[in-house]
Amino acid sequence: MRPEMTAASLDTAARTSAERGALARARLLRGLLPALSLALVLLAIAWLNPRAISYFGFSLMLNLAIPIALATIAQMFVIAGNELDLSIGTFVGFVGCVTATWLKDAPLIGVAILLGSIGIYALLGALIHLRNLPSIVVTLGMSFVWQGLAILVLPKPGGKAPDWLLGLMAFKPPFVPFPIIAALLIGLIVHFGLMRTSYGVILRGSGGNPAALGRAGWSLLRTKIVLFALAGLFGVLSGMALIGITTSADANIGNGYTLLAIAGVILGGGEFVGGRVSPIGAVIGALTLALAASPLLTFMHIPPDWQVAANGAILIIVLAARVLISRKER
Amino acid sequence: MTSVRSLLTKPWIWSFIGALLVWLATIAFTGGYGGGGMVTAALSLAVFTVIVGVGQMFVITLGPGNVDLSLPANIGLASAVAMKVMDGNDSMIAVGLLAALACGAAIGAANYLLIWALRIPPIIATLSASFIIQSIDISYGRGLQIKPPPGFADFANWQVLGIPVLAILTVLFTVGAAIALQRMIYGRSVLAIGQNIRAAWLAGVNVGRIRFLTYTLSGALGGIDGALLAGYFRGANVDIGNEYLLASIAVVVIGGTSVAGGKANVPGVWGAALFLVLLLTMLNTFGVSAGVRLLLTGLIIVGVITAAGGQKALR
Numbered sequence: 056m057r058p059e060m061t062a063a064s065l066d067t068a069a070r071t072s073a074e075r076g077a078l079a080r081a082r083l084l085r086g087l088l089p090a091l092s093l094a095l096v097l098l099a100i101a102w103l104n105p106r107a108i109s110y111f112g113f114s115l116m117l118n119l120a121i122p123i124a125l126a127t128i129a130q131m132f133v134i135a136g137n138e139l140d141l142s143i144g145t146f147v148g149f150v151g152c153v154t155a156t157w158l159k160d161a162p163l164i165g166v167a168i169l170l171g172s173i174g175i176y177a178l179l180g181a182l183i184h185l186r187n188l189p190s191i192v193v194t195l196g197m198s199f200v201w202q203g204l205a206i207l208v209l210p211k212p213g214g215k216a217p218d219w220l221l222g223l224m225a226f227k228p229p230f231v232p233f234p235i236i237a238a239l240l241i242g243l244i245v246h247f248g249l250m251r252t253s254y255g256v257i258l259r260g261s262g263g264n265p266a267a268l269g270r271a272g273w274s275l276l277r278t279k280i281v282l283f284a285l286a287g288l289f290g291v292l293s294g295m296a297l298i299g300i301t302t303s304a305d306a307n308i309g310n311g312y313t314l315l316a317i318a319g320v321i322l323g324g325g326e327f328v329g330g331r332v333s334p335i336g337a338v339i340g341a342l343t344l345a346l347a348a349s350p351l352l353t354f355m356h357i358p359p360d361w362q363v364a365a366n367g368a369i370l371i372i373v374l375a376a377r378v379l380i381s382r383k384e385r
Numbered sequence: 386m387t388s389v390r391s392l393l394t395k396p397w398i399w400s401f402i403g404a405l406l407v408w409l410a411t412i413a414f415t416g417g418y419g420g421g422g423m424v425t426a427a428l429s430l431a432v433f434t435v436i437v438g439v440g441q442m443f444v445i446t447l448g449p450g451n452v453d454l455s456l457p458a459n460i461g462l463a464s465a466v467a468m469k470v471m472d473g474n475d476s477m478i479a480v481g482l483l484a485a486l487a488c489g490a491a492i493g494a495a496n497y498l499l500i501w502a503l504r505i506p507p508i509i510a511t512l513s514a515s516f517i518i519q520s521i522d523i524s525y526g527r528g529l530q531i532k533p534p535p536g537f538a539d540f541a542n543w544q545v546l547g548i549p550v551l552a553i554l555t556v557l558f559t560v561g562a563a564i565a566l567q568r569m570i571y572g573r574s575v576l577a578i579g580q581n582i583r584a585a586w587l588a589g590v591n592v593g594r595i596r597f598l599t600y601t602l603s604g605a606l607g608g609i610d611g612a613l614l615a616g617y618f619r620g621a622n623v624d625i626g627n628e629y630l631l632a633s634i635a636v637v638v639i640g641g642t643s644v645a646g647g648k649a650n651v652p653g654v655w656g657a658a659l660f661l662v663l664l665l666t667m668l669n670t671f672g673v674s675a676g677v678r679l680l681l682t683g684l685i686i687v688g689v690i691t692a693a694g695g696q697k698a699l700r
Contacts, residue, residue: 139508182691186691188690188691189638189644189690191452191508191634192634192635192638192644192686192690193687193690193691195630195631195634195635195686196631196635196683196684196686196687196690197683197687198631198683199631199679199680199682199683199686200679200680200683200684200687201683202679202683203675203676203677203678203679203680203681203682203683204676204680205676206674206675206676206679207674207676207677207680210674210676314512314515314516317509317512318512318513318516321509327505327506327508327509328450328506358524360520360523360524361520361524362520363516363517363519363520363523364516364517364519364520364521365520366516367512367513367514367515367516367517367520368513368516368517370509370512370513370516371499371503371513374503374505374509374513375502375503377503378502378503378504
């Protein structure tokens, strides 16, 4: 692809600048890919059912987008540190069960349990770092722990969300539906914290080049603890938001979120290694999955059996598009 | 004495010691009652974990980032395919087994196609594939509790002197897998790729082909496992493979295979599978509730990994 060195210098300069332009365009396209996928899904929905594109339609279609977005952000923090959390789904379910029981009946104990569970997440980060453990296996084991605890807290589906939470999730702001405002807020807050603060750079650096960061004197133990604690925090928020919408809980309520969250991060332009993640992209990825999984399929008259496949197919299509764009980048 | 000491340095011995301790704890609880039956049951159930565990072991040995997350969906689909092809008919057993094997191998090949064509980490590739397989399975086997032919169900449950025949066959299979791993070009290539993929490539190993074969092998073993599970439990269903995601990875790690790749251990897969199955039996014997059982299983797995620890990482 390099221009011939024997060519006239003027010609070379012209070609390189053209090449640079193409490179910049490919990068831009790659950065816009998450937003483009969302726009495509929205267009498809608008074409299939124009009435869905309304205040009421969006409130309904994006009903579950807030907990999915929060769980995706949780997973994003873990992926930023080059790890993977296979327990986030059952953790969301456990938080849901606590929210629908303890948090309503004995708020102080409920808060203590939830804070404690964030502490366990922080400890897992420390354990994974200190013992040099594969996060996949540890979190896979933890997924059983959270599921077991969820069943112990709430053996049968039921419970009830605290009234303040129900009130919050039923909030109807003027003009723009609540899920959209919430998604924007989540994306922007996390974007500011992770992409614009100096410790955010350190956190991403711990995934990008841990050796360099360690030599520069930063504690890798602490970055891992912070990343996992943040994942725990957003997992708790996700579980609470979920119960605020569904009003009651079930020990298996969050199980699908593990895979959704990973897919959301990757759809949002996150890389699997190297601390390259994008909070706003992750939120957009979560919205795309939330829209594509059920409303789009319903409008296309595809049976719900294929919901999961739709998620897989979107993931593959977006990754394929990314490969095509990356080829241009070379 | 020296032989005992050299035995203790083997990485796989600890999983067998763990299994033995769990078994002793359980018969101590029952006062010696049912100890033999427990071993029979444990052998029958461990077989299914060992078969997928060996496939997962070859995949994980390929090096950091290699893991097959599509096994549960694969097992589910293959069990439905096998039962539909057999259609309750004893004369179709072999055809059904072949269909399950082909279905699993196709899934494995598709996994590698995604990894190769999209240049994405195997975790994401096998994950997206499992989404799609799951849907195919739900839509293909929906509403049908498909029964295996009586001959196949009897074969899957057949015991000779308290030893399940399936377990004997699986022992033979694992001996074959160990020979393939340590003594054949294929296995040595897998180990070489896991140790240093670039060095292996420079040494003339056809990296692409070996990785393709390994994912296909893992898929095919998942397929055959699905068919056998449907025979043993006398019916296929969508969730039949769910527990084998954790189990297949856990037995590999507990059994002394390096998660960083390049170092594999076949006997350890057996020890770890027996350990896991006996652990569940023990918790059931103690009469704990489902919640406590899940909680303890998770804690023990995290504990064992922490104790074994020390190497890096699956990705």
